[in-house]
Amino acid sequence: MNTELIYDYLERIANLIRTDIRKTGVAKGLQPVQLEALHYLSRCNRYSNTPVAVADYLGLTKGTVSQTLGVLESSGFIEKQADLNDRRVVHLNLTVDGARVVSDAIPPNILKSAVEGLSETSRNEITATLNQVLRELQTANKLKTFGSCKTCRYHLTQEDGRRRCGLTMEWLTEADAEKICREHQPTAESV
Structure with missing residues (x-):
């Protein structure tokens, strides 16, 4: 291994x-x-x-x-x-x-220069792999995911396009949806 x-x-x-x-x-x-x-x-x-x-x-x-x-x-x-x-x-x-x-x-x-030298495909693959490793470590250690709001199971998008947190029931802005949250719960697709 x-x-x-x-x-x-x-x-x-x-x-x-x-x-x-x-x-x-x-x-x-x-x-x-x-x-x-x-x-x-x-x-x-x-x-x-x-x-x-x-x-x-x-x-x-x-x-x-x-x-x-x-x-x-x-x-x-x-x-x-x-x-x-x-x-x-x-x-x-x-x-x-x-x-x-x-x-x-x-x-x-140091990281900027190293990553800029990689192809877009390589950057995307590395990002996906590191995300998966991080999620596995968080799950194994029962840690909070601190993921972005828009990837949370509580994140709701209304028919009119407005966003709402299903946990607090408060309205969210587009900027809110990009931020990380300590209450984040991954959706089935993001696990």
Whole structure:
């Protein structure tokens, strides 16, 4: 079985990406975990931009995430906003500076240059295969999928084209449908 070889490739690729991210972060005064948190917040929807969701997504403790978010807030990269319906819930929003950091750093240059050298067919095959490996790992470890809203079994499209979350029954925008959600449940086709 090629499991060891696959591990070796994925581990080496991850290390190269982390090294590039670390360089970018140092230039901006940030640690890799802080860039990862910013990246997540740039991609998640309004149901998933909470400290608990950041901890779930990154697989970190609440304490580590609390420290990370404190640095990001004091640096002016995120802002906290109380939930309108539940005062116990805090939402985290990127500032203009936070969004700029993400767009400058993610994806890292090393990955951009490597992927741009591949054919479109190769990029599509790699994307599909990595997605399948990720889904298998998430399923085997009973982890949340954090998939995009439009691929969720709760995502509903009305006859008039409007979108709605079947879990919260709230209306969704086109942009909402592209964002990732911690409540994501894959459809039978996406598993």
